[in-house]
Amino acid sequence: MTDTSLGINKIGDLANPTRFLALSARLLPWMVAITAGLFAIGLYMGFTSEGDYQQGDTVRIMYVHVPSAWLSMMCYTVMALSAIGTLVWRHPLADVSHKAAAPLGAAFTLIALVTGSLWGKPMWGTWWVWDARLTSVFVLFLMYLGLIALNRAMDDASKAARLSAVLILVGFVNIPIIKFSVDWWNTLHQPASVMRLDGPTIHPEFLWPLLVMAIAFTLLFFTLHTMAMRNEIWRRRISAQRRMAARQAGRETVAGVAT
Amino acid sequence: MTHAFYVYGSYVATALILFGMIAWVWLDGRARQAELKALEAAGIRRRSAAAQTRETE
């Protein structure tokens, strides 16, 4: 697609939404294929590995719980990075990026909450306790929903993007709280055993399926994120075209009245 | 398998949420593309095209 009109040259090449659409169209099939493959491998490994001597088969919940919990935080981090892009460089793709990521983050957080509850019932004997880790994840979920609501409450897309960027950055305080809540408050929840400075302490029997599933989840996120960004770009183009059409129509009738 | 309900329950829940997500993104994309096509069919062009026609006027 050649685009030589006004205003384009000043924007970086990669930033061009048109470029992004073209590039992502080429990449997406590959991403989908690799994600599907990894999920197949991960699920196979997950269900053929042995159960834990303490936790029994419930340890298999880990293979969905932990990746989705990680992703719920990573998604927010991606949004925070995009938010910086929005505020500092006023990058249109950054706007689109954090807007598109919010529903995905909410979904992954919901998965972490649901699977965590399903794991908690056999392990702790209750679906839900108000401990620091669980509550901070719940708060993260609320923050995702709040951001979605904020984006829907404003019609001016770029202003909505800048304001939610501010809130995203302020809310980033919550991420370290989630991550380190198990260390700061003594809780029921498991302390970190994979993502540690001194290397993972988890048994390799569980580590490998977990890692594969984690990569699969991450790729799934990026695939969906790319797709959602494309949708958002299209949505904005459509509304811009509608506006222009309406304006032209308005001009014609006004001109007709004037003559 | 011990605790089958919880294990399968969590996998099913995950699958439901994920497929819901995927379906939403996918269908949204389809709808947007359809709208774009409809607009193009209605003769509304992108800016570059519009700018060129204005120059030739």
Add this chain to the structure above:
Amino acid sequence: MRLCAENLSARRGEDLLFLNVSFQLESGGALLLTGANGSGKSTLLRVVAGLLQPESGRVQCQIDDGSEMRPVPELSHYLGHKNGMKRELTVGENLDFWKRYLGDTSPGRSLAVEEAADAVGLSGITHLPYGYMSAGQQRRFAMARLLVAHRPIWILDEPTAALDAKADLMFANLVKQHRQGGGIVLAATHQPIGLQDAQQIVMQGFVYSDLEIAE
């Protein structure tokens, strides 16, 4: 129809702003209020619109067919300094609300929302939020409110503030049409708005301060 105001006086704070103002307007008539800032133009209009209790006197309205008097407020449109539209809603939603809420008292004489927008020269952008309009556009859509629900009496407080020259003309036309259709117009203004043939009252402001504590 005929609008009669008899011996109106009104007070703002403790000061009497005008004393025993009377006027009569027939169908198609118009009244133009002029005077310095703070002389009581808006106050008089608000008294006529029933939004302020007068100190003395009363305003009434007589419909042609029957002989009963009817209160003025429900037969009137009041366009004050503020536009009465919500910035969160689109222009169309705003106008549609007023159309429904005000109701159609004399069927067939109200315009549809798009027609009204067309009449004020701004069709095609009724789908935008009202808050996105420029000051003049907002004022013009506030005028469209007068058109979507027909009322025989228009009470206008500085209607053309913020309007450009073309819109001034458009508005003068609207007023003319309304009067030709038997309507009555009362307007306070600092600018000529094409009401040269109207009755005119020049407000003087501040009649006397009532030093008796006599309220």
Add this chain to the structure above:
Amino acid sequence: MRLCAENLSARRGEDLLFLNVSFQLESGGALLLTGANGSGKSTLLRVVAGLLQPESGRVQCQIDDGSEMRPVPELSHYLGHKNGMKRELTVGENLDFWKRYLGDTSPGRSLAVEEAADAVGLSGITHLPYGYMSAGQQRRFAMARLLVAHRPIWILDEPTAALDAKADLMFANLVKQHRQGGGIVLAATHQPIGLQDAQQIVMQGFVYSDLEIAE
């Protein structure tokens, strides 16, 4: 002093309202913006006042003595469609607040509150709550804000809306005095306000719709 605006463009929503507007004003200079409703006058003024990010271009100001450029906003008064006064406080409290808050950048050139009220022809009622003023009186006190704290640049958006003929004259005088004292005035208006000798820009409105998401 000199005010330079270079290649200003601005966007509202997604639409470009003007493209590459440039102008230069020397001490005592004035710029008059005219154009139809919704053509972007207020938008241009808000860009100059630093309240809206321009799409391209910049506005700068050069003080006579030094050669450094200074940002315009802090040297300017902006009088928009809204008056920026609290209706709960008295006029005096309002003006006093602005006087203190805005500070006296060039000592000795600001008026005291009562003097400013006098200059807009409304001395003696500064003890009343602002909400009790008539529309024109409110506007005149908003102008008094420009006087209680001296700023060399005045950015005025339809300043004379709601003013009566005498106040129009009074305001034209204020502007003249300000310019004679070396000030710069930018005004958007639909009415002649005694700026016949000013530079003039006629806004056209709506340059083109940018379909790229390219802000």
Add this chain to the structure above:
Amino acid sequence: MMALFLRDLKLSIRSGGGALIGVLFFMTVVAVIPFGVGPDLNLLSRIGPAIVWIGALLSALLGLDRLFQAERDDGALDVILMQDTPLVMTVFVKCLAHWVATGLPLVIASPLLGLFMNMSEIAIGAVAITLLIGSPAITFIGAAGAAVAVSLPRGGLLVSILVLPLAIPVLIFGVSATYAAVEDPAPFLPPFLILSALTLFFAVLGPLAAALALRNATD
């Protein structure tokens, strides 16, 4: 009237006062409580009804004070006052719309929050029912306060003194009816009937007072 109802609904949904947001706010408040009180499930279930009721009161108060002020600020109040539909009706409809947009979602969400607070089924049901019956009363009282707030240029303090004391009985009977439902010896019906009577009483008194205040508010 229907038009006014729909517009007010639209306004509160469009601009961030609507169903989703009320519920979210409610959830946030409830999520905050265990942090203060500690994760003692027993205790939580005991104070649960009170917390849910307080949350409802708070969210009702947050948006109410601008019910008429917003109309005055943009001039719509003038037009509304001029119509020949009785002003009491108009106020009543505005209250209804406000309640549907913010009160009803709270009632619907309250069972979920009851679960969070580890409340028993009976308590959950009782909270939902008492909220359903009692929350309109808060809206009606608040409307009177909001109308007075419009008329007094500087009388804000008076409003709060007026409104909250009147809302306290509602809160007290709502909460005590809920507890009566849970604990056997105390009968549920008497406080519940008082609550209903309060709501009916305020449904008449609130709009009447508000209309009176509005009529005298114009300036």
Add this chain to the structure above:
Amino acid sequence: MMALFLRDLKLSIRSGGGALIGVLFFMTVVAVIPFGVGPDLNLLSRIGPAIVWIGALLSALLGLDRLFQAERDDGALDVILMQDTPLVMTVFVKCLAHWVATGLPLVIASPLLGLFMNMSEIAIGAVAITLLIGSPAITFIGAAGAAVAVSLPRGGLLVSILVLPLAIPVLIFGVSATYAAVEDPAPFLPPFLILSALTLFFAVLGPLAAALALRNATD
């Protein structure tokens, strides 16, 4: 700056009634809890500090959402944004004024409520001190939300949702410092210092975020 501080104080006393409605709401919340918990004085005194803190948190949020909206509605925000005094400072001063008008009365009222809740002298003192130190943090966080709400026509509740999660740490440390003061083994100072640190942190972060949001909200 002083002028802004004084004006805001004057405004909130003269019109909003923020101070009094806050205190009244606070009292209502605290007065209702005994209904839930029953007349068990021991239990009351145990959960007392938590309840007082939660009540203060919720009432501090009342009225915060219009901190900047009122300025936008009458155009004063435009003038404020144009000044060369750093916007962060302006926001900070506005927060201070709001805190003095609504937060400080809460702190002053808290000992009274502590008596209601049958708390010991030490606990009452601890609550008052932690509130004094901790409540500004809530105002500062809320300011960021209020600044975002400026461009939302009526975003009061939405803002609270976004703001409340951030207030949770303040609540946690405030309450735990109070408990530490009462129960011997736990030391008072560490949570109290963390609370002070939080306040300082939000005193920087809140105004910064608010200034950023205000700059981006202009239209």
